Amino acid sequence: MENVLEIKNLNYKKNQRTILSEINLSLKPGKIIALLGENGAGKTTLMRVIAGVAKNYRGLVNVSGEAKDFKRKAHLSFTESLNGFSGSLKIDQVINLYEHLYDDFDREQFEQLFKFMRLSKNQRLSQLSKGMREKLVIALTFSRKVDLYLLDEPFSGIDSMARKQIINSLIRWKDEKATVLISDHFVNEITAILDEVVVIKNKTILTHQSAEAIREKNESIEDFYESLYQMEEE
Amino acid sequence: MEFKDNVPIYLQIKQYLYRQIIIGKLKPGEKIPSVRELAVKLTVNVNTVQRALQQMNAEGILYTKRGEGNFVTEDTTLLEQTKQNLINEELGKFVQSMNALGVADEQISSLLSEYLK
Amino acid sequence: MFGRFFTVTLNGKVKRINLIVFWQIISTILLTFFTFFDLVHLRVNDRSVSPFLGGLEIFFSTAIVLCFLLYIMTCIDTERINSNESYRLIPLSDIKYYLGNLLSSVTSFLYFIVIEIICFVIFAGATYTLDQKFQSDVNTFFNRFDSPGFFGAPKDVRAVAWIAVNLIIFLILLAFLIYFFISFLNLSSRAIIDFLPGFPSKTFLTISRLFIIVLLCWIFSKIANFVGEFYQTPLDLFLTGLQGESLNLLALSNLGMLVFTLLFLAINLVLFTNFFEPNEKR
Incomplete structure (x- = not known):
C-alpha cells in the first residue's frame, strides 16, 4: 500500500540554525502515530514543513504521492489554533469560512463532532476557553476528509474532560484509511490509542516503532520514551 | 476500562472479552459489539481491537458472519x-x-x- | 479554489468598507446638522452656503481623506493576509494566493470608489432639488458647454482627453507600484530576518527589521536617482507642462511605469513563493 507520508533526507534551517536534520519517515494509511519529543525538539517545525507552510527545506516530502506544497495541502488537515481569524468572529462564521475554503469539508460530520464536543455557536472566538478552542479546532480539522491529519500538541493546557472528548472523537470519527500524527511532549495521556511511536530528538528522528512491539517487551511507552531521553543526560 | 501500559493492549482486550463471555455478559451465539463500538468503549485504537478479534476468530471462540459482524461461538x-x-x-x-x-x-x-x- | 479564496477575502474587506461608508454618512449628516443648525435659538444659521451644499462639501472632503486612508489600510491588510497561517494552509499555489489576495483588494477598493460616487450623486441630487441657488449655479455651469465653440478646436479636445486618460493610467499604476513596494519591503525584510543568525529578543528583532527596511529604502532611493537620469516619470511630464513632444512622451513614460510595476510584482512573487513563511502560532 502507498505511504500516506514519505519524508526523505529532510533538512531545515532557519536563522542559520539547523532545526531539522536528515529526517526520514514513512507513515502507512490508517494509523494513529505519536510524534514525541521535548519542547523545541522540532515537532512543530516538522509539521509545518509537512503542511507546506515552512519554506526552504531540503529533501523530499511526499503526502499521498504529492510533492508540491500546494498539492500536499489538499491531502492533509493541520491544526493551527485559528490564530489567523479575528477573535471577534462568531463560531458559526468561522465554520462557514471553513466550509467555504475547503471543498472536502463535511458539514454533517462537523455537526456530529460539534454536538459531541458540546460546543455552542453563539460565542465569539476570543471568548472561548483554551479547552473549548482546542475542541473547536479538532472538530474543524476532523471535518475535512483527507488522508493525513496533523495535530500539533492538541492536549496542552486543557482539562481531562476535554481531552477525553477529543480522544473519543478521534476513535469514533477517524476514517479507516486516514492517518493521524499527534505531537506531544507528554505521552501517557494517549498511549492506548496509538499504533506507532516516533521519537524526535536532537533535530532528527531517533526511533519509529510499533506501540504494541514496545509493550511486548514489557515496557510501557512512557518508560520507553523517557529512557530515550535519559540516555543522553547520563 | 483501564489498561496496563506495559502489556500489549490486544492481549488485554482479549482477556476482557474472555471474561465478558465467561460471566455471561456475552452469551453463546450472541453478536458482539462492532470493532468501532468496542474501540470507543475501551478507548483504544480500532486496529488493536481488530487484531484481538482476529486472534479470537482464529482460536474459534468467535466466528464471523460476513457483513454482520462477530459472534460468540456456540461450541460449549x-x-x-x-x-x-x-x-x-x-x-x-x-x-x-x-x-x-x-x-x-x-x-x-x-x-x-x-x-x- | 482561487475563486473561493477570492470571495472569502473580498467579503472581509467589503464588510469593513461598508462600515466605513456607513459611519462616513452618519458623521456627515451629524456634522452638517451641528454646523448649520443653531441649537440655542432653534433655527438654521445664516451662512453663505445652504446646509445641503455644506453637507455635500463635507461629504466630498471626507471621501478624499478616506480614499487615502483606505488605500493605506488596504495595503496593510493585504500584507497581513499574506502572512496569515490559517489562510496559507488552503490548497492554493503561492502565486495564485498572492494574486487572489491582490485582486480582492483591488476589487474592494474599486467597490469603495463606486459606493462613494453613488453616495455623492445621491447627495448632489438632493442638494440640486432642494437648494435653489445651487440648482441655478449648476444650470449656468452646464449651459456654458452648450455654446458653440466652447470646446475649442477638435485638436485641443483630443489633447485634453489624451492627458486625462494618461493621468488616470498613471494614478492606477502609481497605486500598484506603491503597494508592490510596500509588499516588497515586507517580504524581503522577513526573508532577510529569517536568514540572519538568531535574534535574542523580540524587540531587537523588530528594531533590526525596521533597520533593514530603512536600508532597503535608501538603496532604492539611490537606484531611483540613477534611473531618473534617463527616465522621466509621467509626474515629471505633468509638472514641466505638456506640449507637443511631451504629449507623445506621456504614453511612453506610462509604459515605463508599467514595466517597473510588473518588475516589482515578479520579484514579490519569487520572494513570496520561495521565502515567505506565514506567521507561526502563539
Whole structure:
C-alpha cells in the first residue's frame, strides 16, 4: 500500500540554525502515530514543513504521492489554533469560512463532532476557553476528509474532560484509511490509542516503532520514551 | 476500562472479552459489539481491537458472519475449555505470588481451605 | 479554489468598507446638522452656503481623506493576509494566493470608489432639488458647454482627453507600484530576518527589521536617482507642462511605469513563493 507520508533526507534551517536534520519517515494509511519529543525538539517545525507552510527545506516530502506544497495541502488537515481569524468572529462564521475554503469539508460530520464536543455557536472566538478552542479546532480539522491529519500538541493546557472528548472523537470519527500524527511532549495521556511511536530528538528522528512491539517487551511507552531521553543526560 | 501500559493492549482486550463471555455478559451465539463500538468503549485504537478479534476468530471462540459482524461461538466444550484456561491462569498467578511469600506448594491448599472457612 | 479564496477575502474587506461608508454618512449628516443648525435659538444659521451644499462639501472632503486612508489600510491588510497561517494552509499555489489576495483588494477598493460616487450623486441630487441657488449655479455651469465653440478646436479636445486618460493610467499604476513596494519591503525584510543568525529578543528583532527596511529604502532611493537620469516619470511630464513632444512622451513614460510595476510584482512573487513563511502560532 502507498505511504500516506514519505519524508526523505529532510533538512531545515532557519536563522542559520539547523532545526531539522536528515529526517526520514514513512507513515502507512490508517494509523494513529505519536510524534514525541521535548519542547523545541522540532515537532512543530516538522509539521509545518509537512503542511507546506515552512519554506526552504531540503529533501523530499511526499503526502499521498504529492510533492508540491500546494498539492500536499489538499491531502492533509493541520491544526493551527485559528490564530489567523479575528477573535471577534462568531463560531458559526468561522465554520462557514471553513466550509467555504475547503471543498472536502463535511458539514454533517462537523455537526456530529460539534454536538459531541458540546460546543455552542453563539460565542465569539476570543471568548472561548483554551479547552473549548482546542475542541473547536479538532472538530474543524476532523471535518475535512483527507488522508493525513496533523495535530500539533492538541492536549496542552486543557482539562481531562476535554481531552477525553477529543480522544473519543478521534476513535469514533477517524476514517479507516486516514492517518493521524499527534505531537506531544507528554505521552501517557494517549498511549492506548496509538499504533506507532516516533521519537524526535536532537533535530532528527531517533526511533519509529510499533506501540504494541514496545509493550511486548514489557515496557510501557512512557518508560520507553523517557529512557530515550535519559540516555543522553547520563 | 483501564489498561496496563506495559502489556500489549490486544492481549488485554482479549482477556476482557474472555471474561465478558465467561460471566455471561456475552452469551453463546450472541453478536458482539462492532470493532468501532468496542474501540470507543475501551478507548483504544480500532486496529488493536481488530487484531484481538482476529486472534479470537482464529482460536474459534468467535466466528464471523460476513457483513454482520462477530459472534460468540456456540461450541460449549470450547467455552468450557476457555473458562478452564482462565481459571488455570489465575491459579498460576496465585501460586506464584504465594511462592514469592515463601509458602511452599504443599501448604497452599490447607492455607486456602483454612482461609475460606 | 482561487475563486473561493477570492470571495472569502473580498467579503472581509467589503464588510469593513461598508462600515466605513456607513459611519462616513452618519458623521456627515451629524456634522452638517451641528454646523448649520443653531441649537440655542432653534433655527438654521445664516451662512453663505445652504446646509445641503455644506453637507455635500463635507461629504466630498471626507471621501478624499478616506480614499487615502483606505488605500493605506488596504495595503496593510493585504500584507497581513499574506502572512496569515490559517489562510496559507488552503490548497492554493503561492502565486495564485498572492494574486487572489491582490485582486480582492483591488476589487474592494474599486467597490469603495463606486459606493462613494453613488453616495455623492445621491447627495448632489438632493442638494440640486432642494437648494435653489445651487440648482441655478449648476444650470449656468452646464449651459456654458452648450455654446458653440466652447470646446475649442477638435485638436485641443483630443489633447485634453489624451492627458486625462494618461493621468488616470498613471494614478492606477502609481497605486500598484506603491503597494508592490510596500509588499516588497515586507517580504524581503522577513526573508532577510529569517536568514540572519538568531535574534535574542523580540524587540531587537523588530528594531533590526525596521533597520533593514530603512536600508532597503535608501538603496532604492539611490537606484531611483540613477534611473531618473534617463527616465522621466509621467509626474515629471505633468509638472514641466505638456506640449507637443511631451504629449507623445506621456504614453511612453506610462509604459515605463508599467514595466517597473510588473518588475516589482515578479520579484514579490519569487520572494513570496520561495521565502515567505506565514506567521507561526502563539
